[in-house]
Amino acid sequence: MQEKLREQFVEAAAMIGHDVCQYRAFDEYERPKAAAAFGAIAEFQRLISVVYGALQHGYKQRATIPEHVARETAFDFGFGFHGSVGIMLTIRNAQELFETGLDDTISTVFSMSKSKNPSEVLHHAHRLGPGPINALYEWAAGNANNGLGAEIEWRHGGRVKGTLFVQPRELAHLRKVIDETSTVTEQTVTVEGKLIAADVETSKFKLKRKNLPLIRGLFDPEIIDEDHRVQLPARCTATLRKITTIKYSTGTEDVQWRLLAIDQPRGSELGNLDSQE
Template sequence: MSIIASLKYKISETDRLIRSHERAMVAYPEDALALSYSVQALVKQREKLVASFENASNQIGHEVCRYRLFKDAGNPSVDAISTVLHEFQHLVAMVFWSLKRDEPLTKSIIPASIQTKTSFQFGYSYVGSVGITLTIPSEQMLFDELSDLDESVETVFGIAAAEDADVISEYAAKLGRPVIQSAFKWATANVKHGVGSDIKWCRNGSIRHEMFIECQKFQRFKDAVESTGEESVAQIKGTGTLLEAGVQPKTFKLSIDGADDVVRGTFENAIDNEHRAEVPGRYSFVLSRTSRVSLSTGEEKVSYVLTELTPV
């Protein structure tokens, strides 16, 4: 048995003994004091084993991520654990890939080589709401890529802490919309299952990065992303056939020459008493096209405003 495997087993057994002693304290209150001393000794023993595990992990070129899920009442479900960890894993990989490319991502596809380099390995579970220790290859395995991994985790925590639309937009511009969509899915998984996440990123026995984020905070982040989008405005000039024009509300329907789709939208002064229009009628036009892409889903919504209309 390897040192790592041996330490995993010892930690698991120590946790089992701690739980057993805690149950005995409830069942046999007359022995509670003596049992409490035993629990204290076991907790100290566990702390030493954890330190040894992290040290051994570092020696073989792995960093350690302590991830604890918690909720107000009861323990998280198996579905919650698997979904939240899966989305966290994917987010770290997406951020790592974006930073490695040094340009924003346009797709959520992660190369197999990046998935391998950012793949978490199960270490051990521990007592608490639901605690899991994960390991991941670090500099000794990835050579010069440790700085990217460190920055990736720091960036993930920075994204999750954002509640301001401008800050979220800055991350989207730097890393790409798919990264924000991945963070949105992670937040959604936590909110759906009513859990929070307590994460500590460790190396060489010290905590490099940490974040304690409650379910309510995930909800605020989720709301902020849903209200944020990337907007662009373009001017379109051409000719076509005006098919419909309404006064209240001021709406139009226009068939553009050479285009398959019919455009619908609104207008202000392009059609009024001074600028009358016949339907159907041939016109040259100027349209303002506004595109808004949702950061949470990537869906695009397009609206048109007719600004000029001239008979041809």
């Protein structure tokens, strides 16, 4: 009876141009707590929206959801069904000859959810950006922390377009893999500014730029020492190494700076630079 009702619901949804997402949250040992199950479904909604935004509008640094993307990807509640915690969700997705943005989103999310190692996570990160990976992490972590698995079936035009079945231990592994995944990039940059602090004991420096954030970091010992003195504050052209680390589990970007060389202007050059302050 329940299966027949679900099929009738899918057919009715297809007739008005709606896809159906059947989401079942399950616990291997006991009935899931409502807060945990519906929290996982809410994180899945967020994951869909963030990935859709990246596919439609390009690389996403943060897991933010613009208002128009939220509207385009919002699930509507259909009904609940027996079997741990199961619900039928619907979303507008017109039946077209070619794949839609939502179709691409679903296949991408299902593929991301099956990532087994950092290289697979990075494959998706390079395509989508850190934001969607962070959203994936939050969904996996929410499930894993509550001992939940997920069984998801996506229907488009009444036909099954994709399925995903992940056990709690698989989501715990996905959480661990993303937590261990990061990228580090280095680049050498030249910056004009004013060196306002340099501590030879700690090798720490501060470089002030006009209308830009203060740069703090370390300098190589031979840059400033007894033989290479600098009178502070000192206007200079600084050569720096910028080291950027992206942590995908948090979606944060950490930037570290290292001062490699400084070139101080002399005479009239110094006066001209100061007059521009």
